[in-house]
Amino acid sequence: MQSNGKGIADLIASHKPGYALDQRFYTDPDVYDLEMERVVGRNWILAGHQSELPQPGDFKVLNVAKESAIIVRGSDGKLRAFANVCRHRGSLVCLESEGHVDKFMCPYHGWMYDIDGKLTAARSMDGEFDKSGYGLNPVSLDIVHGLVLICFSDDPPGLDGAKRDLAEPMAIFDFENMKLAAHKSYDIPANWKLSIENYQECYHCATAHPEYSQRHTLMVDWRKRERLQTNMREKMEACGIRNIEIDRIDLNAPPGEMGYGYSRTAMFDGYVSGSRDGQPLAPLLGTISDFDGGASDFVFGAFSFLLAYSDHVVAYVFTPVDMRNCRCDIYWLVRGDAEEGRDYDADELTWLWDITTEADKTIIANNWRGVQSRYYKPGPFSNMERAERQWTEWVLQELARP
């Protein structure tokens, strides 16, 4: 575990609080391997919404770094996840990213698995061979009010706190009964942490995101924002949105559990949703009775962030591909009974966060170019980078946890 003459434990200990991470956290393969084991491999990752897989045999595949999971609705109607790794000699079993099957057939030698993960056929094996010992390995899966989470550990962090404390805010939007309106994947040529750091701060918004900055208030001076917040709070309750704030994020997570959070922030006057013209994009969600001009942020663990407007939800998931590449998956969710063409237009719905994410892709890639330079030295965080600071400290804490 020695790299560049200095161990990772020393590297973590030498981190200066309030400053960006040392170069080696981004570029050292030993650090990356440890992150895969202790951070990415031990924590929950959002894999989508339960409505994406309504029927037994409906499946999707989620790839994260070297791991691949098949998420499938079983013959009993329950969602499960399995490692997409054949129990014969290890080939990927499922090469499609989503679809419907009666059985999964390994493309290498044809071993067949049913939708509950059991091995049902294997040619030319001798009489002693017991198929029951060769089912697909289970991957941890749980559902939090409609959202599907998976974890590549048999001993994942608890979800009791998130399920309990997020029950009320998630019920306002009726997450259980949403449906997926659109999904896009963005390949970002950068170390995965730079993408998540970027998502968590809006210091860059004013310069990088003119469309976002016209609508959202996260980058304005706190005094101006307070005035807008007060206006929104006065409207909120009448619109059926209770004023709730939860911060069990990252270092504030209950011991042994996934961190989570909830808050609502006002948009600028004239905007009720993340649309071009400020007008609604889809029917109101859940029990919301009118537009209050706000948008809510949900945090689910370390990789998954949701923005809930009154009429749709944008869910972000950032995962590593390898040390130098990562992916951002965005899921747009609307009311379960909304119909495309009648109630919403997918192009309009995805407009704001598509252009914003394309812009982020560029600035994150530039950041990645720069942090690899011999001249890179970690600089101090601004007051607008508190969430990012918390998150980087959480990563260090997880890296140091045996």
Ligand code: FES
């Ligand atoms: S590796 Fe899958 S059948 Fe051989």
Ligand SMILES: [Fe+2]
């Ligand atoms: Fe951004």
